[in-house]
Every structure is written in C-alpha cells, then in structure tokens.
Amino acid sequence: DSGVTQTPKHLITATGQRVTLRCSPRSGDLSVYWYQQSLDQGLQFLIQYYNGEERAKGNILERFSAQQFPDLHSELNLSSLELGDSALYFCASSVDGQGIQYFGAGTRLSVL
Amino acid sequence: GENVEQHPSTLSVQEGDSAVIKCTYSDSASNYFPWYKQELGKRPQLIIDIRSNVGEKKDQRIAVTLNKTAKHFSLHITETQPEDSAVYFCAASKVAGNQFYFGTGTSLTVIP
Numbered sequence: 001d002s003g004v005t006q007t008p009k010h011l012i013t014a015t016g017q018r019v020t021l022r023c024s025p026r027s028g029d030l031s032v033y034w035y036q037q038s039l040d041q042g043l044q045f046l047i048q049y050y051n052g053e054e055r056a057k058g059n060i061l062e063r064f065s066a067q068q069f070p071d072l073h074s075e076l077n078l079s080s081l082e083l084g085d086s087a088l089y090f091c092a093s094s095v096d097g098q099g100i101q102y103f104g105a106g107t108r109l110s111v112l
Numbered sequence: 113g114e115n116v117e118q119h120p121s122t123l124s125v126q127e128g129d130s131a132v133i134k135c136t137y138s139d140s141a142s143n144y145f146p147w148y149k150q151e152l153g154k155r156p157q158l159i160i161d162i163r164s165n166v167g168e169k170k171d172q173r174i175a176v177t178l179n180k181t182a183k184h185f186s187l188h189i190t191e192t193q194p195e196d197s198a199v200y201f202c203a204a205s206k207v208a209g210n211q212f213y214f215g216t217g218t219s220l221t222v223i224p
Contacts, residue, residue, distance in 0.1 A: 002155065002157075033211075033212070041216075042201065042214050042215065042216040042217050043156065043201060043212075043214040044214075045211060045212060045213070045214070048211060055211075056211040058211065090155065090156070099144075100146065100158055100161065101146075101158075101212060102158070103148075103155040103156045103157070104155060105154070105155050106155060
C-alpha cells in the first residue's frame with residue numbers, strides 16, 4: 001500500500017456525463033499528480049498541484065479540470081465524457097514536488 | 113519539452129537470464145530518472161531511481177546506469193524470475209517542477 005488513496009475504484013457511466021475522481025495523498029505529501037493510462041498505453045501526465053496551486057499542466061483536455069483543496073486532497077473532474085475517455089486514472093503524490101512519486105491504485109473509468 | 117523513448121516495447125527472457133531495457137531523453141536539464149514496475153491491473157511501483165550526479169546504482173538484482181553525455185539510461189535485471197514479469201516504465205524529470213515524462217513501457221515476460 002502506497003498510502004495514496006483513490007476513490008472510487010471503478011466508475012461506469014454514459015457518454016456526455018460528468019464524473020469526479022478523488023485522491024488523498026500520502027500523509028505529509030504536498031504535491032499531487034494526475035495521469036491517464038488507456039488500454040495498452042503508457043502513462044500520460046495530465047496535471048500537477050503543489051500545496052493547492054497548479055504547478056504543471058500536461059496533455060489535459062479542456063473538458064477535464066482538477067483542483068487541490070486546503071486539506072491537500074485533489075479531485076479530477078471529467079465532463080462531456082466520450083468513449084475514448086475510458087481509461088485508468090492514476091493519482092500520485094510526492095513530498096515536495098521534487099522527488100519520488102507514489103501512485104494510488106487508480107480509478108478505472110468505463111464510458112459506455 | 114522532454115521526450116523519453118524506451119526500447120524494446122516487449123522483451124521475453126528465460127528464467128535466470130538477464131534483461132536490459134533502455135531509455136533515451138532529450139532535455140539535458142533532466143536530472144532524476146526513476147523506473148516503475150506495473151503488474152497487470154495494478155499501480156506503478158518505484159523499483160529504483162538514479163540522479164544525475166551518479167552513473168550507476170544497484171539494488172540486489174536490479175541496477176540502473178546513466179550516461180548523461182549520451183542522454184540515455186538503462187535498467188538491468190539479473191537472474192530474472194517469473195515474478196519479474198510486468199510492464200516497466202522509465203521516466204525523466206527535472207528537480208524543479210518534478211513533472212515526470214514517462215517512456216512508453218516495456219512488457220517483460222520471464223519464461224519459466
């Protein structure tokens with residue numbers, strides 16, 4: 001167990017819908033990262049937050065947004081869902097945004 | 113931005129043989145290089161990492177080498193075992209910001 005908690009584990013929804021994925025970082029970690037992993041694909045970096053502020057942005061679609069709250073948990077919001085958004089979404093955390101990233105178990109999103 | 117290439121995409125070895133996975137990166141400012149192991153349906157887990165101030169690091173059967181001049185780094189697994197079968201990802205990062213750029217992954221199969 002990495003100490004990073006992601007909920008829910010599985011999510012099944014329909015096209016056009018909106019969902020929220022939640023991540024609680026390891027105790028003491030200030031930085032949170034979101035990744036998307038499609039079937040047989042690598043890890044695509046979406047966005048990073050550090051202590052509540054956006055630090056880096058990757059290949060995140062405009063339909064997607066995220067935020068990190070004062071208690072340091074983070075949420076990834078996916079809207080106007082399309083079939084191609086079906087993927088594993090991982091959250092990772094690190095202490096200071098400059099070292100090892102620890103991954104959560106992921107949320108498997110299925111868009112039908 | 114950074115571009116990380118990883119080879120091979122698939123690798124099969126006999127149990128007890130060695131396995132080598134290679135990655136190249138493009139940004140000479142990258143200075144942190146972790147390797148993650150991902151078993152089917154599970155989270156990526158850090159197995160070893162190296163910083164740019166050293167050329168080699170070893171942890172039991174796993175070693176990583178770094179050639180900063182050529183901008184490539186490699187993962188070496190000796191005396192492979194069936195439980196080493198997984199997808200391995202390399203990544204490159206700059207300390208400032210800590211955005212990871214992942215390679216596309218290598219699916220390693222160790223044949224008993």
